[in-house]
Amino acid sequence: EAGVVQSPRYKIIEKKQPVAFWCNPISGHNTLYWYLQNLGQGPELLIRYENEEAVDDSQLPKDRFSAERLKGVDSTLKIQPAELGDSAVYLCASSLGLAGAYNEQFFGPGTRLTVL
Amino acid sequence: GQQVMQIPQYQHVQEGEDFTTYCNSSTTLSNIQWYKQRPGGHPVFLIQLVKSGEVKKQKRLTFQFGEAKKNSSLHITATQTTDVGTYFCAGDRSGTASKLTFGTGTRLQVTL
Numbered sequence: 001e002a003g004v005v006q007s008p009r010y011k012i013i014e015k016k017q018p019v020a021f022w023c024n025p026i027s028g029h030n031t032l033y034w035y036l037q038n039l040g041q042g043p044e045l046l047i048r049y050e051n052e053e054a055v056d057d058s059q060l061p062k063d064r065f066s067a068e069r070l071k072g073v074d075s076t077l078k079i080q081p082a083e084l085g086d087s088a089v090y091l092c093a094s095s096l097g098l099a100g101a102y103n104e105q106f107f108g109p110g111t112r113l114t115v116l
Numbered sequence: 117g118q119q120v121m122q123i124p125q126y127q128h129v130q131e132g133e134d135f136t137t138y139c140n141s142s143t144t145l146s147n148i149q150w151y152k153q154r155p156g157g158h159p160v161f162l163i164q165l166v167k168s169g170e171v172k173k174q175k176r177l178t179f180q181f182g183e184a185k186k187n188s189s190l191h192i193t194a195t196q197t198t199d200v201g202t203y204f205c206a207g208d209r210s211g212t213a214s215k216l217t218f219g220t221g222t223r224l225q226v227t228l
Contacts, residue, residue: 040221042204042206102164104149105213107158
């Protein structure tokens with residue numbers, strides 16, 4: 001079974017440019033997460049989707065970040081415009097999202113963003 | 117907001133020595149998960165603890181959830197070089213592990 005797929009794996013852009021990351025979760029996983037991970041720190045949740053609905057976006061900087069999961073499967077995270085401080089690894093994760101159950105999260109390989 | 121701290125930040129051991137990382141939450145948790153991230157890799161789920169005082173073992177790894185459900189520990193017996201990586205605890209208050217607050221992580225280095 002394929003794991004969580006993310007692309008690109010690496011991205012280098014200049015500040016003020018837009019950038020987009022793509023994630024395809026494990027088939028059948030209803031819940032999709034986007035995390036930001038700075039060097040030497042734990043992942044921090046940006047947004048969580050249950051199917052196509054964003055149920056938790058409280059940590060998403062909405063002035064420059066946006067995300068979508070139109071058909072409840074793959075998802076895109078966008079930054080426009082990017083700032084130097086956005087340099088980090090952006091991780092996508094998915095889980096079954098079973099109601100009343102504890103759900104293990106499966107992480108993708110991440111996209112390493114460098115903003116110059 | 118909820119904070120999850122881990123100590124130590126870094127530990128360097130010789131192969132065969134034991135290792136323990138401690139995780140402390142500022143709030144009571146529904147459950148706690150542990151993940152391992154190899155250098156250059158992504159977090160990989162290790163285990164989930166739900167009950168107060170719960171202890172689970174996976175080969176050389178022993179996981180414990182505190183009685184008050186605010187702290188946890190991971191102990192590795194007789195470390196091997198394959199244990200190298202960063203170990204994160206992740207606390208959940210949602211009851212479904214859908215909103216995890218990851219700890220600060222403990223980076224383990226093992227040398228021969």
